[in-house]
Amino acid sequence: MKIVIPVDKDNMETDVSSNFGRAPYFLLYDLDTKESEFINNSAASSPGGAGIKAAQIIVDSEVNALLTPRCGEKAADVLKASDIKIYKTSGTSAKENIALFTKGELSLLDEIHPGFHGQVGN
Amino acid sequence: MKIAVLSGKGGTGKTLVSVNLASVAKTATYIDCDVEEPNGHLFFKPKNIQQENVAVTIPQVDSELCSGCRKCVDFCKFNALAYIKGNLLIFEDVCHSCGGCIILCPEKALSEKERVIGKIQKGNSDQVTIYSGILNTGEANGTPIIKKLLNISKSEENKSECNKSECNKSEQEKPALDQPDELTIIDCPPGSACIVMDSIKDADYCVLVAEPTIFGTHNLNMVFELVQIFNKRFGVVLNKCQEGENPAKDYVLKKGIKILGEIPFDHELGKLNSNGEIIAKEKEEYRQLFSSLLEKIKEDFKENKGEVHHETASSS
Structure with missing residues (x-):
């Protein structure tokens, strides 16, 4: 099973990014082989629709689940169309979240926000 | 003559x-x-x-x-399109x-379709023709409505000028200035983004309205920069x-921007205005205030037609 997490840095000590669509990197992690890969999020600098493009990148990377602190509604629409499950992260580090997910301790993200639309989120 | 009124900050x-400038003008x-x-x-x-x-074309x-x-x-x-699982x-x-x-x-798989995003209303009140653009709730971009508003009013203006020239050929080709009655007031959205740029694009003169707060002064600075980029004639109403203290006035004096007029912080004015009254119609004092404001704008435009503020050009 492969999962993906939006992250701030391209190493395993990274924190989870607070923003999905404009996260600098995505960490792809294979739970079976324990292999990790970092991909640049080319959507981060989009003038608009970053969440849609980021979700397209996630779908194209053929993962089963996304672990994110939050997700906008358009990105969620894209992910829904692809059967990728969205889980809510807990705490700050990527490693910690991989461990929690493996133990089945992360719950599905049920709160989808309407998006930031060019405004800075915090 | 087209006058755009903008402010940066809302309120x-x-x-x-x-409204009061349009009201004190004859038509x-x-x-x-x-x-x-x-x-x-x-x-x-x-x-x-x-x-x-008003509709936009989408695929x-x-x-x-x-x-x-x-x-x-x-x-x-x-990123308006995504391709997921064959769809x-x-x-x-x-x-x-x-x-x-x-x-x-x-593959010619995409074609155009129309999507309504809002509407335009036209009406009249005494000698004033009123156009309002209304963006539907939840829509993100009002620019197409503004473009249509300004185009419609422009084409109607031309139409009325054509009618006149039929009656009197010598009236033809008169510049806007010689027809002081042909006045258009553009009430802009707040801010300094695309939607404001489209609103002021065809304006002959910009009036920047400022309030005496630090926040207001900050946003005044933003529209001040904007009108300079657009090379517009402009002045400030305080x-x-x-x-x-009046941080906006201090700023305007420091930058050497022309002050067109000052409106007092006045209980009666506020009350009339918040009751939806046109204050220039309610009290002679206010009528005079806006009449003189309109005259100052026309004078400043006439005197400096086609030129940029020297003072501001050097201080920017």
Whole structure:
């Protein structure tokens, strides 16, 4: 099973990014082989629709689940169309979240926000 | 002559200034470009309202023809398209109607369709023709409505000029200045983004309304920079003036910007205005204030037609 997490840095000590669509990197992690890969999020600098493009990148990377602190509604629409499950992260580090997910301790993200639309989120 | 009224910050008095300027002119056209919250009509209470929908063109996909090449997905700078599991998803409210995806599609799977995003209303009140743009709730981009508002009012203006020239050929080709009665007031949205740029684009003169707060001064600076980029003639109206500090006035004096007038922070004025009254009609003192403001704008425009503020040009 492969999962993906939006992250701030391209190493395993990274924190989870607070923003999905404009996260600098995505960490792809294979739970079976324990292999990790970092991909640049080319959507981060989009003038608009970053969440849609980021979700397209996630779908194209053929993962089963996304672990994110939050997700906008358009990105969620894209992910829904692809059967990728969205889980809510807990705490700050990527490693910690991989461990929690493996133990089945992360719950599905049920709160989808309407998006930031060019405004800075915090 | 077209006068755009803008402010940067909301609630500084753009509509107060716009409505009253249009009211003191003998005849005028008032255009409410604040399409997210048009409120000029509350003061004019226009009659004989005509309405027209505003639609934008967006793509629709014929899934049978789509080959999944993703040329459209990669092209769209606003990421309005995604290709998921053999299906093209189109995010209609993200689309900016450039039409590029339709041109690019090698399979001709994309075609145009119309989507209504709001409407325009036209009405009249005494000698003022009122246009209001109304963006539907939840829509992100009001620019198409503003473009249509300004185009419609422009074409109607030309029409009325044509009619006149039929009666009197010598009236033809007269510049706007010689027809002081042909006055258009554009009530802009707050801010300094695309929607404001489109509103002021064709204006002959910009009036910046400022309020005496630090926040207001910050946003005044933003529209001050904007009108300079657009090379517009402009002046400032200081609103809500009272005893004591006025950061907006300090800023205007420091930058050498022309002060067109000062509106007092006045209980009676505030009350009349918040009751939806046109204050220039209610009290002679206010009528004079806006008449002299309009005269100052016309004079400044006439004196410096085609030139940029020397003072501001050197201080920027």
